[in-house]
Amino acid sequence: MNKILNIDEVNMQATAECGVVLEDLENAVRKYGLTTGHSPQSKPIAMMGGLVATRSIGQFSTLYGGIEDMLAGVETVFPDGQICDIKAVPRRSAGPDIRHIVLGNEGTTNFITRVTVKLWKYYPEYQEVLGFTLDKMQDGMKIMREIMVAGYRPSVARLYDAEDGKEHFSHFAPGKCVMVFVTEGPQLVSHANAEGIRAIMAKHSECTPVETKLIENWFANLNWDAARIEEERKEVLETNNVCCTTEISAPWSAVEQIYNVCKKRVVEEIPDITIFGAHGSHCYSNGMNLYFVYWYNVVDCTPEEEINKYHLPIKKIICEETIKAGGSMCHHHGVGKHRIHWIDQEHGSALPMLKKIKAAFDPNGIMNPGDILPYYIEKK
Amino acid sequence: MKLLTCFKLCPDMDKLRQQDFEISGGKGLETSFLPNMINCFDESGLEFGIRLSEKSEGLEPNIEKTAFTIGGDASEMYLRTLKALGYEHCVLVKKDEDEFRYSPCMVAQTIAEYVGENPQDIIVMGKEAPNGNNSATAQLVSVLTGRPLISSVIDVKFCDDGTLTVTVTNDGDVYEQTVALPVVLSIGNAVISKLRVPTLKQRMKCKDLPLEHFKPAETSCAMFPEPMRAVIPDRRRGGYLSPYSGSEAVDDIQGKFLKGRLGEA
Numbered sequence: 001m002n003k004i005l006n007i008d009e010v011n012m013q014a015t016a017e018c019g020v021v022l023e024d025l026e027n028a029v030r031k032y033g034l035t036t037g038h039s040p041q042s043k044p045i046a047m048m049g050g051l052v053a054t055r056s057i058g059q060f061s062t063l064y065g066g067i068e069d070m071l072a073g074v075e076t077v078f079p080d081g082q083i084c085d086i087k088a089v090p091r092r093s094a095g096p097d098i099r100h101i102v103l104g105n106e107g108t109t110n111f112i113t114r115v116t117v118k119l120w121k122y123y124p125e126y127q128e129v130l131g132f133t134l135d136k137m138q139d140g141m142k143i144m145r146e147i148m149v150a151g152y153r154p155s156v157a158r159l160y161d162a163e164d165g166k167e168h169f170s171h172f173a174p175g176k177c178v179m180v181f182v183t184e185g186p187q188l189v190s191h192a193n194a195e196g197i198r199a200i201m202a203k204h205s206e207c208t209p210v211e212t213k214l215i216e217n218w219f220a221n222l223n224w225d226a227a228r229i230e231e232e233r234k235e236v237l238e239t240n241n242v243c244c245t246t247e248i249s250a251p252w253s254a255v256e257q258i259y260n261v262c263k264k265r266v267v268e269e270i271p272d273i274t275i276f277g278a279h280g281s282h283c284y285s286n287g288m289n290l291y292f293v294y295w296y297n298v299v300d301c302t303p304e305e306e307i308n309k310y311h312l313p314i315k316k317i318i319c320e321e322t323i324k325a326g327g328s329m330c331h332h333h334g335v336g337k338h339r340i341h342w343i344d345q346e347h348g349s350a351l352p353m354l355k356k357i358k359a360a361f362d363p364n365g366i367m368n369p370g371d372i373l374p375y376y377i378e379k380k
Numbered sequence: 381m382k383l384l385t386c387f388k389l390c391p392d393m394d395k396l397r398q399q400d401f402e403i404s405g406g407k408g409l410e411t412s413f414l415p416n417m418i419n420c421f422d423e424s425g426l427e428f429g430i431r432l433s434e435k436s437e438g439l440e441p442n443i444e445k446t447a448f449t450i451g452g453d454a455s456e457m458y459l460r461t462l463k464a465l466g467y468e469h470c471v472l473v474k475k476d477e478d479e480f481r482y483s484p485c486m487v488a489q490t491i492a493e494y495v496g497e498n499p500q501d502i503i504v505m506g507k508e509a510p511n512g513n514n515s516a517t518a519q520l521v522s523v524l525t526g527r528p529l530i531s532s533v534i535d536v537k538f539c540d541d542g543t544l545t546v547t548v549t550n551d552g553d554v555y556e557q558t559v560a561l562p563v564v565l566s567i568g569n570a571v572i573s574k575l576r577v578p579t580l581k582q583r584m585k586c587k588d589l590p591l592e593h594f595k596p597a598e599t600s601c602a603m604f605p606e607p608m609r610a611v612i613p614d615r616r617r618g619g620y621l622s623p624y625s626g627s628e629a630v631d632d633i634q635g636k637f638l639k640g641r642l643g644e645a
């Protein structure tokens with residue numbers, strides 16, 4: 001199931017089987033001067049079915065949205081053998097939007113076989129890249145809000161704190177936070193967005209512009225292919241230094257608090273932390289995500305104990321503090337098996353809806369058991 | 381016992397895209413916009429230094445470690461990391477890269493001068509670095525300090541009697557030798573390639589500790605000439621010819637690839 005079935009230039013959508021790697025689809029549509037607009041870091045490895053099943057999001061999300069905004073139609077199979085083809089239309093109001101039973105199901109209720117996504121015209125020649133340094137992450141969050149609320153739509157809007165930025169920007173911004181914007185689209189639109197952002201940034205004397213080439217080079221090296229994942233594994237084996245991430249989303253009013261509390265608590269409470277940083281990589285008019293990136297040395301414990309000594313205690317702090325402050329514990333990596341412990345807190349009074357969906361579509365519990373809903377909640 | 385590990389920062393060439401190949405100042409590739417990293421051979425050397433000193437703990441005398449680099453402001457962050465990892469002395473010789481990029485001789489003279497003032501038993505260096513790439517520095521340090529050099533070292537172990545067991549590769553062979561000190565080791569494709577990572581707490585503890593600065597006497601060295609001019613040669617292309625008949629392949633090679641180069645004749 002790895003064939004691109006159709007690239008429809010009139011209706012601006014492409015249909016692919018679930019096993020098509022996103023990068024292959026993107027390269028195919030680029031030949032027509034088009035783009036899917038989807039560019040997660042895992043673009044060279046992630047497949048169309050997986051991207052829909054996990055509710056993925058790409059680096060250009062502030063303009064193109066997440067996969068939920070791109071998915072026009074989808075074919076999926078339920079565990080009783082029922083094949084459902086949700087047709088691709090611009091919009092409809094024929095009852096609840098059933099695409100959302102498919103999106104983000106993580107293989108727990110249905111198996112996606114075919115995906116139709118929207119396409120956009122690709123204008124690389126009008127892309128503008130902007131970079132700035134500043135001292136405080138909290139200031140960066142306020143400026144991000146200002147830009148989003150003013151109505152500008154860069155495709156990329158990212159903010160790194162100094163710790164996380166160290167991995168990426170220490171050659172030009174040691175000890176500094178970094179903000180990155182990319183604008184794109186037709187020339188007038190792209191330029192207007194870039195000018196608008198420049199004007200807002202110019203008002204903030206705490207921000208210093210960065211040479212574009214530095215940001216462009218960094219951005220060109222951001223994606224991960226299979227070789228890079230393998231390289232990281234080898235490095236972990238040698239150094240015992242493990243990197244994990246947890247990404248959350250929060251309304252503007254809560255994002256600062258979540259950042260401050262998580263940083264303080266993890267650094268104080270978890271042993272052997274070597275880096276604890278965060279960046280915001282997806283911004284909305286009503287809030288942003290925080291992508292916590294942390295590294296720890298695995299000390300005095302066996303590989304199977306690592307998850308309980310480091311991984312879950314860190315996740316617990318981040319997930320619980322986020323939910324307490326009114327955010328969501330999963331911005332774009334789905335629930336998987338690591339975040340099921342807090343799924344009831346995440347959904348609160350809406351949890352029964354999730355349970356009913358699972359019970360209705362997978363009554364025998366054969367689809368990816370233990371994912372999204374832990375067994376003890378599913379059966380309660 | 382004293383151990384000196386010399387390292388240099390170099391640009392992460394893996395992050396240079398072909399479309400960004402550009403000659404800067406007529407002498408080499410423009411790399412100023414690339415992230416920097418510790419030269420990979422030096423990184424092994426720095427980790428070996430820590431492992432050797434761990435091995436010597438409790439023994440008399442144990443190892444006192446110095447990390448030494450010649451470079452710009454960017455080096456400070458790396459020296460602080462090494463401080464957090466237990467290097468007792470972290471020494472910076474401040475110089476712009478342009479001043480020494482093509483002068484292994486000057487680098488070696490500076491190291492030798494430091495060693496003259498701060499005697500060392502083991503000097504650990506990397507085999508080569510991508511920018512410069514001449515494998516000369518360790519050899520020159522060996523000559524200037526009058527110590528034997530063991531090159532292509534892939535493993536080092538500390539023995540109880542104060543000697544070192546050094547594993548070396550040579551033309552595909554691997555052998556071990558026991559060496560007395562003092563010695564210069566030049567690290568090749570080592571078993572250990574990564575430097576461990578300090579915890580945040582270790583880093584915080586060393587945040588404000590001063591780095592040491594070393595000012596060498598004016599050195600001059602004409603042993604290695606500076607490159608006069610660098611150019612990027614025309615791009616060479618490679619590819620497969622899909623299997624079709626021999627005569628079609630010949631026509632293709634002639635028409636598409638050779639004609640332009642050999643002229644019409």
Ligand SMILES: Cc1cc2nc3c(=O)[nH]c(=O)nc-3n(C[C@H](O)[C@H](O)[C@H](O)COP(=O)(O)OP(=O)(O)OC[C@H]3O[C@@H](n4cnc5c(N)ncnc54)[C@H](O)[C@@H]3O)c2cc1C
Binds near residue numbers: 047055107111113
């Ligand atoms: C280095 C790296 C960078 C990443 N960057 C991003 C990023 O920027 N943005 C982002 O959103 N995510 C990112 N991810 C996460 C990953 O890209 C997404 O989870 C992706 O959507 C997974 O796709 P996949 O094909 O690899 O799915 P898999 O990993 O194979 O599967 C993931 C889940 O989806 C289910 N699934 C897979 N295919 C189907 C199907 N056809 N039908 C039903 N269920 C299915 C599986 O059962 C599983 O639960 C990153 C991951 C890595 C390793």
